[in-house]
Amino acid sequence: MPADALSRVFSALADPTRRDMVTRLAVADATVNELAEPYDVSLQAVSKHLKVLQDAGLVSRSREAQRRPVHLEAEVFDLMTKWIERYRRQAEERYGRLDDLLRTMPDDVEPTPPPATGAAR
Amino acid sequence: MPADALSRVFSALADPTRRDMVTRLAVADATVNELAEPYDVSLQAVSKHLKVLQDAGLVSRSREAQRRPVHLEAEVFDLMTKWIERYRRQAEERYGRLDDLLRTMPDDVEPTPPPATGAAR
DNA sequence: TTGTTGTTCAACCCGATGGTTGAACACCTT
DNA sequence: AAGGTGTTCAACCATCGGGTTGAACAACAA
Numbered sequence: 001m002p003a004d005a006l007s008r009v010f011s012a013l014a015d016p017t018r019r020d021m022v023t024r025l026a027v028a029d030a031t032v033n034e035l036a037e038p039y040d041v042s043l044q045a046v047s048k049h050l051k052v053l054q055d056a057g058l059v060s061r062s063r064e065a066q067r068r069p070v071h072l073e074a075e076v077f078d079l080m081t082k083w084i085e086r087y088r089r090q091a092e093e094r095y096g097r098l099d100d101l102l103r104t105m106p107d108d109v110e111p112t113p114p115p116a117t118g119a120a121r
Numbered sequence: 122m123p124a125d126a127l128s129r130v131f132s133a134l135a136d137p138t139r140r141d142m143v144t145r146l147a148v149a150d151a152t153v154n155e156l157a158e159p160y161d162v163s164l165q166a167v168s169k170h171l172k173v174l175q176d177a178g179l180v181s182r183s184r185e186a187q188r189r190p191v192h193l194e195a196e197v198f199d200l201m202t203k204w205i206e207r208y209r210r211q212a213e214e215r216y217g218r219l220d221d222l223l224r225t226m227p228d229d230v231e232p233t234p235p236p237a238t239g240a241a242r
Numbered sequence: 243t244t245g246t247t248g249t250t251c252a253a254c255c256c257g258a259t260g261g262t263t264g265a266a267c268a269c270c271t272t
Numbered sequence: 273a274a275g276g277t278g279t280t281c282a283a284c285c286a287t288c289g290g291g292t293t294g295a296a297c298a299a300c301a302a
Contacts, residue, residue: 007135014135065268065269074212084205152249154248169291
């Protein structure tokens with residue numbers, strides 16, 4: 001599992017079952033058995049999903065007699081949010097710059113559709 | 122590829138190379154050849170990565186002579202951000218509620234750590 | 243027409259992933 | 273000590289994902 005942290009988080013959330021687990025864990029902690037109940041898969045499969053979420057840092061586990069309750073770790077979400085917001089902002093700024101460019105565009109552009117795609121390079 | 126939209130987006134961004142492409146596309150549109158340049162993989166591999174990003178709705182492609190410039194579609198990021206924020210907020214509210222619970226807690230609780238885990242179910 | 247450039251398609255390899263079942267471990271109850 | 277409950281480990285199987293190479297397609301340039 002040499003993948004970087006961000007990859008592990010994205011990868012963990014790429015599975016609908018795991019996202020559903022996260023959804024339910026946002027409401028309340030739960031045990032493996034409780035989590036497994038709605039899904040039509042083995043307990044072992046659910047346990048594996050939890051391992052993925054845990055390796056991604058999205059959940060933590062404690063011990064409580066035989067049970068091992070699962071707890072959502074909300075902080076990791078910030079990692080993703082930051083990454084996403086950064087590039088969404090960049091892309092938006094870029095549109096801003098493109099607007100400026102178009103606004104100050106001289107008239108000597110050829111009639112063929114200007115390569116709006118090749119703003120750089 | 123019957124996976125739902127959100128799964129496709131998360132899955133697409135789970136790969137570091139593809140995230141790097143997105144990073145660079147946030148700065149400017151680029152062709153396959155331009156995108157491939159920094160990576161030590163074949164052009165075909167890069168083309169495949171782009172297909173994944175496109176299927177996830179993260180990029181679009183146009184035609185410009187032989188070239189097929191790649192363009193970042195920033196809107197899809199909102200889908201993820203919304204999903205993430207929703208559960209992050211829920212989890213935080215939950216802590217709030219737990220704080221309330223602890224604040225208004227009566228004295229007749231047993232000395233053993235109260236099962237804060239079993240709030241639901 | 244022939245060639246050159248940019249890109250994708252097709253077939254294949256290999257390691258990772260999601261699922262299974264059966265056995266084992268951990269902890270409580272009796 | 274023996275049994276029950278909750279969870280994980282181990283081995284296995286099928287599919288998927290990222291990589292490769294070789295051939296093909298698309299559009300321009302001679």
